[in-house]
Amino acid sequence: MVGQQFVRLLQDHPWFKPSWLAASERSEGRLYQEATSWRLSGAMPPHSAGQRLEPCTPGRGPQLMFSALDAAAADTLEPAFAAAGHVVVSNARTMRMADDVPLLVPEINPEHLALIELQRRSRNWTGAIVTNPNCAVVVLAMALAPLRHFGIKSVIATTLQAVSGAGYPGVPSFDILGNVIPGIGGGEEEKIESEGNKILGSFLDGRIVPHQMVVSAHTTRVPVVDGHTLTASVAFDRIVDPGEVRQALGEWRGRPQELGLPSAPKHPVAVWDEGFRPQPRLDADCGGGMTVSVGRIRRCPVLGTKFVALGHNTVRGAAGAAILNAELMLAEGLL
Amino acid sequence: MVGQQFVRLLQDHPWFKPSWLAASERSEGRLYQEATSWRLSGAMPPHSAGQRLEPCTPGRGPQLMFSALDAAAADTLEPAFAAAGHVVVSNARTMRMADDVPLLVPEINPEHLALIELQRRSRNWTGAIVTNPNCAVVVLAMALAPLRHFGIKSVIATTLQAVSGAGYPGVPSFDILGNVIPGIGGGEEEKIESEGNKILGSFLDGRIVPHQMVVSAHTTRVPVVDGHTLTASVAFDRIVDPGEVRQALGEWRGRPQELGLPSAPKHPVAVWDEGFRPQPRLDADCGGGMTVSVGRIRRCPVLGTKFVALGHNTVRGAAGAAILNAELMLAEGLL
Amino acid sequence: MVGQQFVRLLQDHPWFKPSWLAASERSEGRLYQEATSWRLSGAMPPHSAGQRLEPCTPGRGPQLMFSALDAAAADTLEPAFAAAGHVVVSNARTMRMADDVPLLVPEINPEHLALIELQRRSRNWTGAIVTNPNCAVVVLAMALAPLRHFGIKSVIATTLQAVSGAGYPGVPSFDILGNVIPGIGGGEEEKIESEGNKILGSFLDGRIVPHQMVVSAHTTRVPVVDGHTLTASVAFDRIVDPGEVRQALGEWRGRPQELGLPSAPKHPVAVWDEGFRPQPRLDADCGGGMTVSVGRIRRCPVLGTKFVALGHNTVRGAAGAAILNAELMLAEGLL
């Protein structure tokens, strides 16, 4: 899923070319079109279709590497590539919470890139690893970041996650047709309860000071193809009016918008005033899949504020996030 | 939907016979099988199929009436029937929150039936109206009732509701296929935020003293046929261990179980220890659709306790609830 | 559904502007954005959003009118508009089979436009009515047209139709979730068994001589949002090799491709060699929704040849078809 999104999103990218594709031993040496069953809408990008798959050998290939490796493979391969001088822009969870690795969302925490210097020094790497968040976390983090100045104390979120978030083959259709699965394996709730604190954290004295908020996550899987929806109730330090929340979200811009990065959406967050939006089938593609949608902003009688948020889990939640990370690094002179 | 569930559930009922079926002017005089497009699994019950539909005229027909009227029709018809001496066991929302009308869940508040005396006196009725809760509320109320003694202070719930809850034709398929609709019209969230307090309330000095808890609801519609799922985070007066919650839910029995009412499930609440249960497609029919399932009981870092609950929205949430209400009334000498 | 597709497809059209929007009495006078609940992906086109809805009065508004009226309304309104001088490019079924009305598919039968002269003479109209086929018929007709020279004798087709083909609200979700409905109301099978003969017919001596083939249709509704899929077995006058069928389909071009009409896809028919394509969710948008996809071309042991075909039912099967019809008329000097 994520690998194919990389290929799709990079096919006409103004800055990056997918010049080198690597795969596991089982596939190396074959053409991409032979090794891959293309599952996205539209035809396989012709340039990549005819490329031959290289072995995953550190030191070979270009400086910038996008990694859609699963956690097990990423565990050893990504550090090996970084040690060999590659800049690995990774979607794997392995290194996300490491103290010296940026868990980057360019609109939220571009200053976390400063960790790279620490990373190189402490690990004696010439390359680097930069990560993007879990696909559900990024939706929540993008909806919370513009509200940081209200003082976020606690959050209770329930996710309704799309099947593409489980990769391929992922969720068996017998389990999910006409059904809801209450819970997502692989520590999903723990990630949602911890990654956001690092993402919203401050870079102080050479390290990340996590944001002090408590997050509680309920996860569910629903029969939706693309787009993670979540409901959130939020407590702030002070009473905040829904109108203030609406305004903060709608006006929010970040460094990617400032720099005009190619994958940056005009609006990182879109606010919906219609009563029954956002909806994943209609709105996940908003901003080319890079905009997070927020709607139904209203008072929560328990925590103060509540809303619904939605984002494209394999674009803003994976491949698109990584590409935006790389764009920021190039713009900031780190590539 | 609800009318057909009444016909299905009453076809072999040991105490009640569907001796009289009434319908709107458009259908009266026709046979049930001619006026109805049967949409439940299995064939239309033959006894009802051949019955002729009567006009909705108060004073005609049996004492006990089950009402699946929509709110608009219920508004005038149900009081008229009650005034004419009928006991109306209603699924409509019209009278639920009236001070002198029981919002009955036999396992939770059988003593609320005492309101009928007040109702008859104040309205000068020889009949009565008894109501059951909204189809999402009942799932939450059944999961909370066994926990009352821990002191429920606040609840944040997100519902994932089935399409049968919207009646027929209900939700257009174009809107819900592969999608989630964040929000349910008709004041659904307000009902969830208020009805539970009455249901869990105490009968004191001839009136209901609502339970003092604050409920916040996020509602969503999901592409599921039957079975409302909800996630809930709950704050109690004291710290309660998940094991205590589990035990209280699993051991809970009520008056229907004591009396052995025909529609009473053996376990009003079933506790699931498996990680990914309950699921609506697999578990909504538990206990003949009358058991509410609760799973994933665990600590909530924000409110203290969290879990997922599930119930059949047109059985325990509508027709089955009304029939159990009538069974309790008969057993208690009120019919 | 179809009306919104018109608005979407015309928003950036190089030749036509949606300068005038008309609606039923209930909506006239309101802004489009107030009268309409936008149900397509992406936001409502801003130009149309702010337009005021006009009454459906013949003689008012522009010469060229696109009609997404339902059959009942089209019955009287479309002739009235044509009589008042408008050229009505209609998606309704009312006039499709009339002897003097083109049932136009620009790639297949552009010469049928000659009927307009007859139509004007016989009906004493200054305007005209031109129609496009039923949304399932067009998929079959596009797949058969390139094979006409093999001599099509008979066809057995089974359709698997998307819910958007039933309009809005259309199919209740309770009926179609996790289900198949074997049969589509409104004479769908009769249309499939008759419209194709007119479409593939020849214009001879001022009239259409229908193609002499026998079509048998089985229709079904499936839980798919957009894209009608059909299987077809076809008997030709002679034994035709699957390779010949493949080549004829892949090489087929028509007048719209020759003229470079704005909505004409490069390939009116796309041939898929992969074993499990075309699929509606992945391939309905092929060619902007204007290309019909054909796959699995192989021998049929009963009729000789079999394949699967797929097209976008509200684009090539409705709004896009009508717009291509109008483009052809403009290019041919009929507007």
Add this chain to the structure above:
Amino acid sequence: MVGQQFVRLLQDHPWFKPSWLAASERSEGRLYQEATSWRLSGAMPPHSAGQRLEPCTPGRGPQLMFSALDAAAADTLEPAFAAAGHVVVSNARTMRMADDVPLLVPEINPEHLALIELQRRSRNWTGAIVTNPNCAVVVLAMALAPLRHFGIKSVIATTLQAVSGAGYPGVPSFDILGNVIPGIGGGEEEKIESEGNKILGSFLDGRIVPHQMVVSAHTTRVPVVDGHTLTASVAFDRIVDPGEVRQALGEWRGRPQELGLPSAPKHPVAVWDEGFRPQPRLDADCGGGMTVSVGRIRRCPVLGTKFVALGHNTVRGAAGAAILNAELMLAEGLL
């Protein structure tokens, strides 16, 4: 899927007890409830839950064995068990088309059991192998068998198959949500085009003479949980009126009904006169999943007769079929 259906259907069987459960090496020695993730509605049958899984060793365990092995394992294991004296009632495809193996549908060809004698003689077995058809084939064969006396010449069928037919994990949800997959792997169409001829064949001079009909199959996968639907056009030796077809199907009874076998449905085929039935979600469970439903019987302008048929693919199409086979064998003195 099929294994769990066996356990479910045998839990209260009046003749057979699931006294012995065997599994692959990976699971042997574990309790069934530990080795199995139960995926059917309702709880795991308690008797089987506590059983320990045995190794698949020929010569151990009871005489009668139900096999839900996949084709690869069945290939060697089933003959080994038969050689060791077991009667293997198999759902695997491996031996279905072998000349000396019954491809049994008790209502259609109970006389094919006579092949067992031949099988034992030629293979020098003390046990035996009896098979049931592919899950799509059985639906077609049950709908055709009552029409044999009209002289079936050719059939064109399109299947719309449920995901449970692909086993577990089976079809990835990403592939099938809101989609249709045109084609089913594993030679499904070839099975449909050949197995029926053997099933409807006659037992003559110690061997099966296949029925002389030509079948053409189009297969598709649809987002349905249980129940294979198919459309069929059929040519008979003579012109047959839809009323005759209707009557032949409705009146059809077979040896299982005559013998009153426990799993025999009262009506092997149910005829639906309603326009939009049968539907898989509503009607697959008809007759406990053992009745095949046929509806929309009408003239086909190409082949003469057409209809839609539906059956439960893991009950009548797999586990229930095998159990009925064993019941017939017991009643006929073969066990």
